[in-house]
Amino acid sequence: GAGVSQTPSNKVTEKGKYVELRCDPISGHTALYWYRQSLGQGPEFLIYFQGTGAADDSGLPNDRFFAVRPEGSVSTLKIQRTERGDSAVYLCASSPSTGRGLETQYFGPGTRLLVL
């Protein structure tokens, strides 16, 4: 079956612009996560959705970052007034239910964001 998909695969933007990154989770998965990976480092947690609601957004670095999941499936990560330091790979993952109870998270290929 289809895995987690993310679009675009690459995004180049200019400092100060607004960007949206999309994640399509595995069908039926209710838990969805966003992570950010800087060059040479492991992924860092940003936000976790359980259904339509953000259950934990403690990893979002500041209020320029926002994510939605209005119908409990597709999610969009939105970054306002982008800065060069936002350049990274943004990874999305999904899992069948709550994410707890040792559920496996399935990752997409990521969106590579470059802010010039």
Place this chain on the structure above:
Amino acid sequence: DAKTTQPTSMDCAEGRAANLPCNHSTISGNEYVYWYRQIHSQGPQYIIHGLKNNETNEMASLIITEDRKSSTLILPHATLRDTAVYYCIVRAPNDYKLSFGAGTTVTVRA
């Protein structure tokens, strides 16, 4: 606070077993050891997890020491496609976040 310590990099020969160490000396009694790997330009991929017993699946084996302070991931017959960054992660049953460190960059050489 890093919960795990892994070597930065290691090489192994194609067709041989690759043994990847991980130290997790502060692991709590209910925390599991998870391994993920990330092939270049892909998202992380789950490999295996365990609590205290050794575990084996189609991808790898996980050996956890009796005191649970360290573990070893074993790739029994490494192939060039196993070249990746391997992450050892300690995870409590109610954790939904995965806390990745820097991992071990494994290069399998022909």
